Amino acid sequence: INRFDYDGDYGTVLNRFLIQAAIGYPIAVHGTGGQTRAFIHIQDSVRCIELAIEDAPKAGERVKIFNQMT
Numbered sequence: 001i002n003r004f005d006y007d008g009d010y011g012t013v014l015n016r017f018l019i020q021a022a023i024g025y026p027i028a029v030h031g032t033g034g035q036t037r038a039f040i041h042i043q044d045s046v047r048c049i050e051l052a053i054e055d056a057p058k059a060g061e062r063v064k065i066f067n068q069m070t
Helices: 013-022 042-054
Strands: none
Touching: none
């Protein structure tokens, strides 16, 4: 089963913002701004999703997990 994490532990900022926008909740920015994670441009993230959709697994195949940073 594929997951769409939107929590503070496993979810990405983009996922959290999408959920907040979908339910009409004000976009909430958390933390001090001292994040040290890798960043990816939104166009690159969208392109990664596009590639995954174009190469979707056939019925019965395992889901492929992509790491956008590598």
